[in-house]
Amino acid sequence: MITVVGTGTGAPVDARVAAGAELVVGGRRHLDAVRLPEGAERIVLGPLAPALDAIGRYVAEERPVVVLASGDPGFFGIVRALAERFGPERLDVRPGVPSVAAAFARAGLTWDDAVVVSAHGRDPRTAVNLCRAHPKVAVLTGPGAGPAELGAALRGDARVLVVASALGSAEERVERVTPAEAAGRDWGAAVSVVLCLDEARVLGPVRTVAGGAGRPVGWALDEAEFDHRDSMITKFEVRALALARLGPRPGELVWDVGAGSGSVAVECARLGAAVTAVEKTPDGVERVRANAAAHGVDVRVVHGSAPDVLAGLDEDPDAVFVGGGGRGLPAVVTACARRARRTVVVAMAALDRVPAARAALTDAGFSCDGVLLQSSRLAPLPGDVTRLAATNPVFLLWGVRLPAREEGAGG
Numbered sequence: 191m192i193t194v195v196g197t198g199t200g201a202p203v204d205a206r207v208a209a210g211a212e213l214v215v216g217g218r219r220h221l222d223a224v225r226l227p228e229g230a231e232r233i234v235l236g237p238l239a240p241a242l243d244a245i246g247r248y249v250a251e252e253r254p255v256v257v258l259a260s261g262d263p264g265f266f267g268i269v270r271a272l273a274e275r276f277g278p279e280r281l282d283v284r285p286g287v288p289s290v291a292a293a294f295a296r297a298g299l300t301w302d303d304a305v306v307v308s309a310h311g312r313d314p315r316t317a318v319n320l321c322r323a324h325p326k327v328a329v330l331t332g333p334g335a336g337p338a339e340l341g342a343a344l345r346g347d348a349r350v351l352v353v354a355s356a357l358g359s360a361e362e363r364v365e366r367v368t369p370a371e372a373a374g375r376d377w378g379a380a381v382s383v384v385l386c387l388d389e390a391r392v393l394g395p396v397r398t399v400a401g402g403a404g405r406p407v408g409w410a411l412d413e414a415e416f417d418h419r420d421s422m423i424t425k426f427e428v429r430a431l432a433l434a435r436l437g438p439r440p441g442e443l444v445w446d447v448g449a450g451s452g453s454v455a456v457e458c459a460r461l462g463a464a465v466t467a468v469e470k471t472p473d474g475v476e477r478v479r480a481n482a483a484a485h486g487v488d489v490r491v492v493h494g495s496a497p498d499v500l501a502g503l504d505e506d507p508d509a510v511f512v513g514g515g516g517r518g519l520p521a522v523v524t525a526c527a528r529r530a531r532r533t534v535v536v537a538m539a540a541l542d543r544v545p546a547a548r549a550a551l552t553d554a555g556f557s558c559d560g561v562l563l564q565s566s567r568l569a570p571l572p573g574d575v576t577r578l579a580a581t582n583p584v585f586l587l588w589g590v591r592l593p594a595r596e597e598g599a600g601g
Contacts, residue, residue: 196286216258305402309335325391341372438463448514452478459487497525527554556589
């Protein structure tokens with residue numbers, strides 16, 4: 191049997207927890223905090239594979255093993271690796287208080303509506319995008335993805351960072367800082383977790399299901415759900431297919447270039463993605479902001495004309511929607527395709543723009559497909575009868591980045 195014990199953020203570990211163990215595995219500070227049985231082998235956790243091999247030898251001989259871990263070892267912890275290697279039936283898990291729960295407790299906040307993301311040994315852009323898109327996020331930090339890096343990425347965002355260090359110890363420290371303040375400090379290695387909060391929305395409604403905001407009840411919303419100018423808005427039929435091809439999801443970044451009313455940007459944000467909307471007109475910028483606020487989502491709005499303004503956007507998007515058109519459309523699509531990690535979707539009303547936009551996608555290494563969307567909506571007529579009212583046709587192209595060919599691969 192492998193006994194897995196969570197330590198560090200709650201009550202002190204029972205001195206008897208390691209009694210009878212012939213092998214005790216854990217971080218140095220965990221091992222130092224527990225009295226080990228005389229004669230027991232001690233392994234300080236570093237690379238996981240050698241420790242698992244050692245545990246395997248003891249398990250094969252049915253000799254007792256104790257593994258010490260931080261907080262709840264079943265929450266982004268070592269329980270996953272142990273269960274995959276030895277089977278859950280061999281584990282006796284005794285969780286402590288998770289660092290996330292302790293941090294929210296110190297901040298005086300509930301966390302049933304929080305998004306929790308691990309940046310430990312993972313690409314930090316997922317954590318950054320979640321912090322931008324959601325009002326209450328807990329980030330489990332790691333080397334290269336601590337408070338300073340999060341703060342640098344979130345400069346200019348209306349967020350407060352609560353940095354909890356050495357939770358449960360005599361050196362425990364909990365500090366509230368702006369992203370800019372976090373970016374300018376060396377936080378050391380004691381950080382347990384960082385809470386990223388939008389204080390205007392941090393006290394959300396009562397929840398039935400834990401976790402971040404769930405999928406919206408509806409999408410491809412009616413145009414009446416948005417403030418727009420002279421029907422200059424992506425129609426819901428077009429928006430439905432565009433969203434399907436964009437595939438916005440939590441942890442990703444979407445650009446809406448030529449945002450207009452921001453209907454696509456808002457819908458992507460409602461589906462959990464971080465969104466940057468680019469709009470060249472001052473009244474359009476205000477309209478996007480107003481629509482985002484009306485739907486309770488965060489959209490970063492950049493005032494400027496594409497493609498030039500795109501060079502100032504630091505982070506590459508996962509997906510891009512390009513609306514509108516004009517003679518500069520091929521250059522805009524090309525600039526977006528150079529930066530997009532996954533998908534570019536282009537909506538056009540003019541037939542003349544289609545070949546150049548398609549060429550811009552294929553030349554950038556994207557597979558390209560598309561469709562002409564024509565729809566007719568039910569419209570009432572006098573006498574309690576109905577007619578079909580045609581909407582303007584729209585071409586929708588979408589490009590998907592092709593996987594890079596392996597070096598030396600023949601054809």
